[in-house]
Amino acid sequence: MHIDLNGKTALVTGSTGGIGLAIAKGLATAGATVIVNGRAQERVDAALADLKQTVPEADARGAAADLGSAEGCDALVAAEPRVDILVNNVGLFGPHDFYDIPDEEWQRFFDVNVMSGVRLSRAYTPAMVEAGWGRVIFISSESGLNIPADMIHYGFSKTANLSVSRGLAKRLAGTGVTVNAVLPGPTLSEGVQSMLADSQAESGRSIEAVAADFVKKERPSSIIQRAATVDEVANMVVYAASPQASATTGAALRVDGGVVDTIA
Incomplete structure (x- = not known):
């Protein structure tokens, strides 16, 4: 299967390292113009240098913005007003006992892990609908199904990603815009x-x-x-972003190594 994303512009949030950077590299390898995002300009610049070293022919640029607030999301949309592929990857994680998690930490996880994707999807999908083609991918987690006892706030946010993804796919039915969630396991x-x-x-x-x-x-x-490796997760995202995945929408695409014990 040859995936060709030439002529498409992809925004990958939280892509200065880890899974996000691997996704950016994968999309660039497939020919997409890639927008790398992170909170700090120096990290964005370093990620771009890394990407272009890995994919010398890449057409890539950076956009620094803190997506944990409405203002940060607005600033990113103002800088990059139109994309064909939106990968809502930015996220926080980390163990924290339920009884020790203050309200503000619940809110922080919700704002970054959930509302960033809500806000950017709301901003970018109207133009995708107008064009009759688009891809929105939420990076959820097997923890959205297997809620970890030591990261309940994280698990809840990843379950929310699944709900938003499925609901938005139904909202955009018949438009040519697909919406899916990818669920990595331990990576x-x-x-x-x-x-x-x-x-x-x-x-x-x-x-x-x-x-x-x-x-x-x-x-x-x-x-x-x-x-799993970050590239193994990125491979699923690149497929979900491709023209070949045109009949895949509203799906929870697991790259969890079989951790979730279900055949559904």
Whole structure:
């Protein structure tokens, strides 16, 4: 299958590292013009340099904006008023006991993980509908189905991504604009590597081996019995953004390694 996104412009939020940067590289490799986003200009610039080193022919530019507020989303839309592919990837995560999570932290997770995607989808999809083609992809998580006891606020936000994605797909029925959610499982992003750094240092083993042990312990239902790579997640997103995925909408596309124990 040859995916050709030439002539399409893609915005990937929160794409200065991890899964987001891998998605940006994947879309650029397929020929899309890619907009890299992060809160700080220096991180955006560094990500762009990394992307162009990996994909020398890439047509890419950056847009710094903090998407945890309506003002930040408005600033991004003002800078980049039209896109064909919107990947709502920006997100916060981290363990925090339910009884120790203050109201403002619940609100922060909601604003970044949920409302950024709501606001940007509301801003960008009308032009997609007018053009008769568009792709909106929400990066949810297997934690949206398997709510982690130590990250309830995170799990709730990822469940909300699924609800918004499915509902928006129905709202845009028949327009040529598809809306889907991609659900990664444990993925060897920079954040996970940082979380496992102490264990790796103590054991002297590779980060992949340490991550596999973590998956077997914390996500024993995993069928692949290891962490996914960021590129494996990006591959699903690139497909969902492609013309070939025109009959896939309202879907929850799992890249969870089989962690969610269901055939549905």
